[in-house]
Amino acid sequence: MDDLLRLLPAYRPSMDRISLAIHARPEVRFEERYAVSELTRWLAGEGFAVGCPAGGLETAFVARHQGSRPGPTVAVLMEYDALPGLGHGCGHNLIAAGGALAAILAARAQPDHPGTLLAIGTPAEEGGGGKIHMLEAGVFDDVDAALMFHPADRGLVARHALAAAHLGLRFHGRAAHAAKNPQDGRSALAAVQLFLTAVDMMRQFAPTTARLHGIITNGGDAPNVVPALTEAALFVRDTTAEGLADLIARITDAANGAALATGCKADIFETAPQYAGRIHNLTLANRCAGYLGELGVDLEPPSPTNPAGSSDIGNLSQAIPVIHPYLQIAERDTPGHSEQMRDAAGGPEAHDRTALMAVAIARTALDALGDTEFLTAARGEFRDAVGEPARGYQ
Numbered sequence: 001m002d003d004l005l006r007l008l009p010a011y012r013p014s015m016d017r018i019s020l021a022i023h024a025r026p027e028v029r030f031e032e033r034y035a036v037s038e039l040t041r042w043l044a045g046e047g048f049a050v051g052c053p054a055g056g057l058e059t060a061f062v063a064r065h066q067g068s069r070p071g072p073t074v075a076v077l078m079e080y081d082a083l084p085g086l087g088h089g090c091g092h093n094l095i096a097a098g099g100a101l102a103a104i105l106a107a108r109a110q111p112d113h114p115g116t117l118l119a120i121g122t123p124a125e126e127g128g129g130g131k132i133h134m135l136e137a138g139v140f141d142d143v144d145a146a147l148m149f150h151p152a153d154r155g156l157v158a159r160h161a162l163a164a165a166h167l168g169l170r171f172h173g174r175a176a177h178a179a180k181n182p183q184d185g186r187s188a189l190a191a192v193q194l195f196l197t198a199v200d201m202m203r204q205f206a207p208t209t210a211r212l213h214g215i216i217t218n219g220g221d222a223p224n225v226v227p228a229l230t231e232a233a234l235f236v237r238d239t240t241a242e243g244l245a246d247l248i249a250r251i252t253d254a255a256n257g258a259a260l261a262t263g264c265k266a267d268i269f270e271t272a273p274q275y276a277g278r279i280h281n282l283t284l285a286n287r288c289a290g291y292l293g294e295l296g297v298d299l300e301p302p303s304p305t306n307p308a309g310s311s312d313i314g315n316l317s318q319a320i321p322v323i324h325p326y327l328q329i330a331e332r333d334t335p336g337h338s339e340q341m342r343d344a345a346g347g348p349e350a351h352d353r354t355a356l357m358a359v360a361i362a363r364t365a366l367d368a369l370g371d372t373e374f375l376t377a378a379r380g381e382f383r384d385a386v387g388e389p390a391r392g393y394q
């Protein structure tokens with residue numbers, strides 16, 4: 001890793017600048033134009049051939065560094081979307097600049113590497129499913145392995161994740177004067193309230209692994225008008241796609257029941273592709289964690305008791321070997337998606353650690369490109385876990 005560490009001081013300032021710039025200018029899903037322009041300009045300046053848009057998404061890109069001879073294709077992934085109303089409370093500014101740094105360090109340390117090194121920008125992780133759209137569009141068809149990391153309140157080699165569905169609901173009622181002739185109205189607000197109460201009542205009777213959580217995104221326009229339209233957004237999560245299907249059927253019944261009771265109609269639809277559960281590739285993840293350990297940052301082994309969220313990396317992990325280790329950037333038990341996590345993601349310690357993670361990922365990417373036995377072992381682990389070979393060239 002000495003070659004990578006020697007290069008680090010030359011590239012670290014750009015990583016910090018771009019990370020902090022993205023942090024200061026948060027953009028939500030599919031609107032990440034500023035982040036993409038900063039990242040692609042940096043990668044292009046360091047010799048990557050940038051294709052943007054990618055996979056039919058305006059804020060997705062593929063930056064390619066072609067090696068000196070045929071070989072596998074290894075991708076470093078970036079995320080850069082922020083959370084509505086919160087900014088970078090998930091720390092994707094670090095994934096963005098740290099991922100680009102990893103790719104640049106690998107390409108600069110070994111410009112004549114075999115195969116192809118990609119730096120892929122994946123938008124809209126927070127509920128938009130950017131990676132799923134890109135996977136379906138064929139962006140990952142020739143990719144043998146994909147590497148990324150995620151900031152967190154603890155360091156983990158890997159973490160399980162929940163499958164997730166993103167539901168949108170619209171309740172249609174009838175407007176009327178709320179005092180003069182309410183009897184002529186049908187309140188879509190009553191419908192959405194009753195629906196969310198039904199979801200609350202359902203929770204005790206859902207599997208303990210399930211998570212049901214939502215908000216009202218449109219509760220009406222004025223207190224003196226019986227609301228004719230209200231809207232809600234709901235995430236439904238459980239460990240498997242089958243579990244999700246059962247819960248979605250019950251949620252649908254609850255919405256229709258609430259609508260019937262209040263004289264309204266309900267529309268239920270999915271606002272993004274479903275996120276799949278995650279398959280860890282421990283061959284790759286342990287190699288990366290080993291390098292990070294050599295740099296003084298230890299990661300804990302996976303544990304089923306770690307709290308889990310969901311990510312579109314899950315869908316990719318069902319197609320090719322991926323790593324998604326967690327890097328501690330905040331005090332343990334700092335909640336994800338919080339102001340504290342957002343502030344930590346803009347702090348100096350988070351950037352020091354991200355730089356080390358970038359070195360570990362760069363080293364792992366070069367191993368995967370140049371060490372056939374290592375990549376074959378990773379792809380063998382994938383085949384054993386999934387029951388069929390991974391996409392890619394081998």
Ligand SMILES: [Zn+2]
Nearest residue numbers: 090092125150
């Ligand atoms: Zn995130």
Ligand SMILES: [Zn+2]
Nearest residue numbers: 089090126337
């Ligand atoms: Zn998040």
